[in-house]
Amino acid sequence: MSSDTTSLDAAPASGEVPARHRFGYAALALLLAGIVLGAGIGLVVPRFRTPADDSVEAGFLRDMSTHHAQAVEMAMEAHADSITPAIVTLSADIATTQQAQIGYMQAWLRDWDLSPTGGEQPMAWMPDAAGSVVDGLMPGMATPEQLASLRKATGKDLDVQFLTLIRAHHLGGIHMAQEAEDLSDNKDVDWLADSMVTAQQGEIQLIDDLLKQAQAG
Known part of the structure; x- marks a missing residue:
């Protein structure tokens, strides 16, 4: 029986690459292209996604960490000295929540290889923020005199001062x-x-109710 001259194993004409080899070379070329593209994405994307030192994200996290720290301080004062159970509970919730959020913010800054504090002025990340910072204090923050008064207050006076200060503090934080x-x-x-917006808006409603009760008492 004569051999089949159309066999796939037949020798190709001089200089011609077999079809199965051409497929193999094309697959290899696509694989190499994918590796190069993947490596390029690996180098470019993390840099693209990581906020810069002067970014909105870095500025916000730094400023809000400072803003939250004061809220935690005021809440701990109320938690330690108020004799009103609802205010003791509220102040504990505020201190716990905002301290945990500080942890998130500081961890992200570390992950981005950024300092927890920056060289820019507070609120520099926010356009049209001129006038938002008064005597170095961001929106809603209590003055040193107000903090000193809160530390000395007792009874109804403590409750009213704390609720008034933390309400203003929440409004400033929500805006930021x-x-x-x-x-x-x-x-x-x-x-x-x-x-932050959701939690603090909800707390303001409770603060308003407690403030009415404290002022009426």
């Missing part, structure tokens, strides 16, 4: 968080800012 959420394109920062 809303601005950060609008300006940032980092999903983690957006999530945290939104959490």
Whole structure:
């Protein structure tokens, strides 16, 4: 029986690459291209996604860490000295929540290889923030004199001072968080800012009720 001259194993014409080899070379070329592209993405994307030192994200996290630290301080004063159970509970919730959020913010700054404090003025990350900072204090923050008065207060006076100060503090913090959420394109920062707005708006409703009770008492 004669051999089949159309066999796939037949020798190719001089200089011609077999079809199966051409497929193999094409697959190899695509694989190498994928490796190079993947390496390029690995180098570029982390830098693209990591906020810079002068970014909205870095400025917000630094400023809000400072803002939160004062809220924690005031809440601990009320928690230690108030004799009103609802205020003791509220102050504990505020201190616990905001201290945990400080932990998030400081951890992210470390992950981004950024200092927890920056060289820019407070609120520099927020456009049109002129006038928002008064005597170095961000929106809603208590003055040194107000903090000194809170530390000395007792009874009804303590409750009224704390609720008044923390209400203003929450309003300032909400404004900052809303601005950060609008300006940032980092999903983690957006999530945290939104959490702050939701929690503090809810607490303001409770604060208003407690303040009415304290002032009427």
